[in-house]
Amino acid sequence: MALTEPPKAILHTLLKADGSATYTAPKNGYQVVAGVNYPVEVPYRSDEIPESTFIEVNLRPHNGVGMVKERHMEELVTRTLQTIVLGDETPRTMLQITLQVVNVESDESLPGGVKGGGQGETYLDLLASALNAAVLGCVDAGVQMKAIAGAALVGICPDGRMVVGPSVVQRKKCASLHVFAFTSDSQTVLMESEGKFTMDDWKQAERAARSAVLGSVNKQDNGDVTMNGTNITSGSSGNCLLDVIRQALEARVIKGGNR
């Protein structure tokens, strides 16, 4: 199951940051701007890690100030990044990531409209977008990483149907919501679930998320298949999250053809 409408990613949208990216979730959902500063001095000596990089994530909601929900998401994004960033390359420094939600999806079909992202509501929908934006920002800033990661949101409807990247109205109706993140070498680095579901549902959701992030063809440990984006990206599903990240990087990198 591929994403019906692929997410959008643009690298280097901020001028002064070392790296930045704008990520728009599928179906024009959440839009998150990530600003990355790396490597910078650690402000407090006590935070300094002698053999690794200290990762700080700031998440700002679209309105108001960050509260418990945001702190929790920051923690989840930080922990996921810790597994993929090669911290020992820049010891005693800090990787600072600021995520600003600039747009939330709203559905105007009902009177008054339906919006997501309130303080009392689920955090899973934003978590996937926040993690993807953070990873894109890190790619732009040239952060040394073992692999890249991507996350996808999967909703399970009461009738058992899987929806990858559900819209705001669909999310309200879903029996359960799941977020999974995978690295490009197809390892699971994050799983968060909410709602009522069975183990079978969960496994199915994991599979759906995996194909949305990595594509339907299992492209792991590929030496020469994914090169240059011509042979495989057009061949397989074409709009999985890793392809979107690759396309964003290709649009940004300036190829020096003539020498």
Added chain:
Amino acid sequence: MATPQIVLPGEHIPVSQIPTSQKRKIGHGLRPDPDTESFIATIGGLLEVDWRKKSAQISTPNARYISKPGDLVIAQFRASSTDFFHLYINPHSPQAILPQLAFEGATKKTRPQLKTNDLVYAKVVSAQKNMEIELSCVNPSTGKSEPDGLGPLSGGMVFDVSPGLADRLLKKQNVLAMDELGARLQGGFEIAVGRNGKVWVDCPEAGIKGICAVGRCLRQLDDAELGEKEQKKLVNKIMTELERG
């Protein structure tokens, strides 16, 4: 030269694409795979392999500039002490020091007199964390400022560019517009490129207008990828606007 190849972190690069010589130089963004002979990319960007120099590295368009020995930088003079000039490279690097005698032909009596905010084109000698960066304006083996043309920069203007463009300018990679502009501008122009994302331009005959034309060209080169034809078009546009005033 091999076709440009874009890699993402975590991608395997087979042995066949990396020089295998004993003396090969593996640069930034590549690390050896412990299990096989191949390499794994750790940053996203363009894989650059030079078979003649037996080197391979990944270049990113924009990452923070961190000084390393051998880099050419444009630094700004801040203060002077008995034996050193103190200079500024960029907002996040420590202060740099430049020995007052590290200029071509400088002696105690003939050393250059720098004023605050003067610019110096210098080479990084040593850069270590939590220490001042040491610069030099002479080639240690010959005692001359050539072949890099190091020394104080007078006149002209400085433009901020991304470290990626500075790299490309130094390697003369896909910056045809600069050559073209040099041929079209009256009297040509003089340019010094610092790896810290600063480009100094002087245009003695065409004056300020010429300098601004070069600056506009640099900005365009930084914004988007331009092909050979587009770069020629860009130069044409800049030149017509310059003549119109």
